[in-house]
Amino acid sequence: MSRGDVAPFSLSLSFPRPTEACEIILERGALGRVAAFLEAYAPAPRYAIVSDGTVAALHGSAVQRAIAAAGRPAELLTFPPGEANKNAARWVELLEALGDLPLGRDGCVVAVGGGVTGDMAGFAAAAFARGVAFVQVPTTLLAMVDAALGGKTAIDLGAGKNLAGAFHQPRLVLIDPATLDTLPDAELADGLAEAVKHGAIADAGYFDWMTDHAAAILERDPASLDRLIEDSVRIKTGIVARDPLEAGERALLNFGHTIAHGIEQASGYAIRHGHAVAMGMVVEATLGERLDLTRPGTAHRLRATLAAFGLPISPPHDLDPDAVIHALQSDKKARAGVTHYALIQQIGTPASPPWTHPVPHPLTHAALQTL
């Protein structure tokens, strides 16, 4: 088309985007060498360390001092602990603080803490200057085996959890299991529920090992904990690497979680996430068995392992199945009258493509009622 024409004009453009690299390091005592790891995997002229108030005192300020001692400017930014603070107002405060430092577009955000900190600091790193480098230093078992892996960052909105966010891979995930020494038991349990899920969806050998070593794991035996984290990291990152943007296979990681979200919501979030996931896996395994999609006895094996970790094996008696169904209907994954579940075939074997299976709500209601 020449410049003289005035005919309609169109252009089809395509924008390739660069591959993101992510290094995951698991080493007991790694936090003592945090400055060297940052220098190697996420070098930057300035660092912003983000922690909640509790973790700042335990680890965040130590990380900040270590980086400063290595000659790099590093500031510690804190916010009040708790999921309720993973909101838009706190996130904007964090962004404004990065702007006031100023961090600069070649700066790096380092999240030191659990899932809330990683999600919120990660989304701030994704948005600041349209994306700066990001490092995860998870200090809870849940963050080590789940939340810090895979590049999902988010904040909650009024209409729902994790409704605003970005896919933004950390340059480095630095896991130091020694930080678990100060973790409350209830928070350890949240991570263990995810580890049981990893075994259930991907590795029967890991599932059995975990079941046999439940006592040592609960006693925080270093070698056992390290091995649990390593196997869970392998399983989760393997799935995420094959489906980073959740187009299909990544749905397998939702095993137990669809029901769990319904239970959490129906309980007004009085039931904590790990407990809800434990109940959710039992319910979803039961649904699978009733639909002949899951090998008989799977729910039984799940219960035995969950019980060994002190996790609940059925929903509480006062939980209203109608309230759970109601919550499921408002879930993003729900379609008229059915909910899609990532059911497993048996312990260690996930669903086949297309990964999820539609289950009519009356069946789910019945399973909730009988358990």
Added chain:
Amino acid sequence: MSRGDVAPFSLSLSFPRPTEACEIILERGALGRVAAFLEAYAPAPRYAIVSDGTVAALHGSAVQRAIAAAGRPAELLTFPPGEANKNAARWVELLEALGDLPLGRDGCVVAVGGGVTGDMAGFAAAAFARGVAFVQVPTTLLAMVDAALGGKTAIDLGAGKNLAGAFHQPRLVLIDPATLDTLPDAELADGLAEAVKHGAIADAGYFDWMTDHAAAILERDPASLDRLIEDSVRIKTGIVARDPLEAGERALLNFGHTIAHGIEQASGYAIRHGHAVAMGMVVEATLGERLDLTRPGTAHRLRATLAAFGLPISPPHDLDPDAVIHALQSDKKARAGVTHYALIQQIGTPASPPWTHPVPHPLTHAALQTL
């Protein structure tokens, strides 16, 4: 490494990301067929139309009605007009409104308006559900030839403009030059300054054509305006397609803009963007000539063309060069004592790699003083 080991463990992951496709359509009267264009290039079960209050009345609600008439749910979300509203609080309101609809992760956000609307709605689309489809319907000349092209979205923070945002390409940029009929002259001038820049950095023939047809363009002769938009779209998208994430060549689009930002800031934003860009190009061309990087007479040619469009050809007499230099020093592109400029070699020929040239502040001060 076998499961029995407890030695340090590391994994190097890489996450390829999908190429983003963007269709640009320029057609006088295209807005009358907006539903068909959306169906073809951004099909979705639900649309959220975002406009400021002024443009909502002129075009936004017509777009919403056209989509609804074609049988697709479409809601109109509005916010008060003006750059001052491109802030975090308004952006959070917009996100919450998307959540309340609810838009859903397969929904589509359609920005109908100028650069502020496109920037803010685009960043909301980038963040909602970690990224939903986005369409730009620019209704100002500046948005048609510049802001709506290239995938940069952002909001302003306290510490600076466009400090939080994302690269998020629109699926479709639908340009209907008929929407310019209602555009105030001052806003048309903002777009013309960018068009002059496009000629200056990339196409001497376009620059000369534009100069010769300044009267017809100012009278909004349809054929002349359409041609101007088409050539500017080609030039801007050509550069962006070669450097989508601003790693190098995209800096060429900053010609005139480094000084412009300094002038805007020094004037307390009393000088509008298009005027500041016009002044900035003259100053930067003068700097280039004094450094023997730009062919003599370039600033003179720029002035003649800018004057033909009624744009300013030098900074106002009461502008304090010290204030401009001070603003430059706080600019992201500034380094100790120098500022990097994307100077041109001559009209139609940009700088060579590495695209920008460091200029000591005293030289800039002198140029500002003598102009």
